[in-house]
Amino acid sequence: MPETFGDTILVNGTVWPYLEVEPRKYRFRILNASNARFYHLRLTSGQPFVQVGTDGGFLFRPVTISDLTLAPAERADVIIDFSGRGGQEIILNNDALAPFPDGGDDAPDPTVPGSTGQLMQFRVNQPFHGDGSFVPPILRPQIPLPPSSASRVRDLSLNEDVSILPNGDEAPIQSLLGSPNPRHWEDPVTENPRLGSVEIWRLINTTGDAHPVHIHQVQFQVLDRQPFDVDAYLAYRDAHGGASPASVTPYLLDSPIPPDANEIGRKDTVRAKPGYVTRVIMQFGDFPGRFVWHCHILEHEDNDMMRPMDVLPR
């Protein structure tokens, strides 16, 4: 199966829970632990989230956002301020299509209780016990890795293919590509960065859906996303016995799009959008050894969207 989407929302092990809160600020660390479902979150009160952290810790500075998109395994550290909202009941809802972003048969309706359109409720009904907290304007030093510091650029494509089952039926299979043809989990290692080196990985999504690509052992920075000519890229493969173009550069379209404001920080999971080349930059540390990188949709990583990666000694 390509992936499975459940019909019941669990938060911390409870189905569609509520949380009773005081009219003050609260900090929530949110992890999308669904196996395949992306979330596009809003609060019915219309109030913003103040995001202070992402996968790898604090952002450089807080970012105020009206809505929050989280792929499986992505994290967001947010402040929600309930002050002045005593007596209100506020729902955290979702309208992300599944599969993301264009959907199939599952279109969550944020207005329907007990559906995938709603996650949980906040009841602002507790007595106020004071709030001396504040969100600092600067959270950590910003240390960008300049693209010029990269010693290598790798083209890595995300692919969907068909495998033939023993009974002759076709089954979809996702496979990641290292350098640059589609490869399976058990194929020899192709990603072998040197410890301490800086590399740029270009994630070339040839499929129709977004994939949350998670790289172990490192925290990376998202550089940008740029559309590319998927049909021409795949036509090259068809004409060359399945071999990918040596570089995706001639297939790039338009201009690179900078990351979202809440992606400017240390990340280990990035949404690789369909039809886009997503660029990330990272320095490989702190230990040499065998690690993995993979799509974080559970059915994809098991089938076969995961690759080993060797960080070589200096």
Ligand SMILES: [Cu+2]
């Ligand atoms: Cu995937």
